[in-house]
Amino acid sequence: MSSVIKINAITVPEDSGDQLGERFAARRDSMEGTPGFQGFELLQPTDGRTSWLVLTRWDSEEAFEDWRKSQSFGESHGHGEGGAPKKPVGMSSELWSYTVFTTG
Template sequence: GAGPELEKRFAARKHAVDQEPGFEGFQLLRPTAGEDRYFVVTTWASEEDFQRWRDGRMPAAHAAEQGGRPAPVTTGADLLEFEVVDLG
């Protein structure tokens, strides 16, 4: 499948959002059983920080990369949003 190429591309850009305001972390989750989709998990200090990146910097960064870039590894992606439940 496309997994190894996807991992290679994410590894090449693993620090691309490190300096974004409110960015706290990134994980690429590889499927091991029952699923063939990878999941990208990012953590942000606030919903506002995430929205600012999603609506502004992310599309601009992806557009800038299109020139001379290899073909997409995947055919689509769903954006799932979650918040951490405080069990305290």
């Protein structure tokens, strides 16, 4: 089975990377049980860059899009659950799409 890979490149101010990492750590298990979700990694830059990469793996493009339209997505991105939304840590983001290359 081939995986669909989504990479969200999030550019943060120089002093905000740890805050981004803490927010992801606090929601580490929130994706458990999401249909089609295989896993994720938060990649911290080590070369002076200010772009962090959120790499997620999905069974299909449809599974990813279903999650993006879900209430869970809105809540995890500060669009729900009562109170005022959290101020974003990132200054900008860009979504990249890939599949795992296989031969034969």
